[in-house]
Amino acid sequence: MTVDRRALADAYGRTIPDVIDAGLKVLFVGINPGLYSAATGRHFARPGNRFWPALHRGGFTDRQLHPSEQQELLAYGLGITNVVARATARADELRPDEFVAGAQMLAAKAADFGPQWIALVGITAYRTGWRQPKAVIGEQPVGIGPSALWVLPNPSGLNAHYTPDSLAAEFAKLRERIG
Template identity: 55%
Template sequence: MLGTGLRVLFCGINPGLLSAATGHHFARPGNRFWPVLHRSGFTARQLEPAQQWELPSHGVGITNVVARPSAKASDLSSGELRAGGERLVATVERYAPRWLAVAGIGAYRTAFGERTARVGPQQRRIGATGVWVLPNPSGLNASWSLEDLVAAYGRLAAVALGYRLDDSG
């Protein structure tokens, strides 16, 4: 789901097996991306994975660092992530979103060679595009609660969309 004029291009690590089978990003039922996207203010209502085509109307797009599907992101090699980072830079240069938001700190560190990166805005820019690292919304990422994910994504929404949500989400 790419296009020009995007405020934020969200970038997952790679498609899971269900996402690959359906062709829909973050398709696994336990993935919290779609509820977090809505509750943090990026979409007016919670979209389902099959409704990903609506994202550009909200000023956002979606892609992956690596195109190869796998059962777990940890199945990817460092070389695949680095090559994916190079492809991602080319994609960002082509479409020029205001922000690139990579959902997965470990994948970002490897893909971009930024071993000390933390969640939040990065010093790195790709042309005029700012880079923001977000926690992975996978249900397997138990160290981040739904509320914590909403807060992290909400910080990006405040900057990218120009407003701040109240605590009720």
Template identity: 60%
Template sequence: MPLPSKTDLLAAHGTTIPDVIGPGTRILFCGINPGLYSGYTGYHFARPGNRFWPALHRAGFTPRVLRPDEQYLLPQWGLGITNLVARATARADELTPAELREGGALLIRKLREYRPALLAVLGITAYRRAFACPSAVIGPQEEPVAGTPVWVLPNPSGLNAHYSVDGIAAELRRARTACDSLPE
């Protein structure tokens, strides 16, 4: 796929990407919302520089670093991806608090339908707003969502300078270990 032009990216505003989720999902990763690059490509975490795919591999979830267009492989390892808000934007701060709360309600319906063992939310600020947990921190959360244990992870966007790929991978590894101890 050719690199998108500025016009291509602007045209991706408001587009949506299908979830990667199905029966047998053990860990459901939940992003905030797709960026314009992801909206353009149709793949989650597609922007060059996004650290999701390298961190996922370094944490031991995948046998190699996957490309975003290989997201269809995730279900074979019990992994899925969704977003709190479906529409693509240039920045997550374009989302309204109401959209995040509505996204949280939709996520609850997905959790009840697919019953993953663990919900891994990629982005502390979005989690705090969507679930009205202003003091939440990175790591396991005290309250499950729809009966599903929750682990909040750093946002893997290249714009999040607080965490390196290795730092994100370390948090992903902790979530993976916790999930391994949960019942099937």
């Protein structure tokens, strides 16, 4: 699917549906949808986003899924939601209070759906929304509701701190931890 500039401009503020069900192994939580994702209605949809390759290379799926196949995650016991539902061009357009409100919403989703693990994909969102300024990547000492919590690096191609290999390795650590 090709997305033109007008479609991107029209995507500002849109939301996209969660891919979620009761009893998931892992609920992956993005920061918020980017404009490309909102324009397509698919999570982590922008070409160059490394979520889908990292998910596969980390051992969660037997092949690399395309964003258009996101509903297939449920068969693997996986799901996707976001801390903040509204789409923006960049995560730095979000306000701290949106992250705090998103943290409360995620706690409600954890209570309602009971995933074994929540994997928050973005350390800055976690530090801000959960008021954990010194948090590091990996398993967190306190979960969210009934769910254990793991923080992963942001898979955006803009996150130069992680190569595709090191990002996949971080996903693999979570996969190994949950068995």
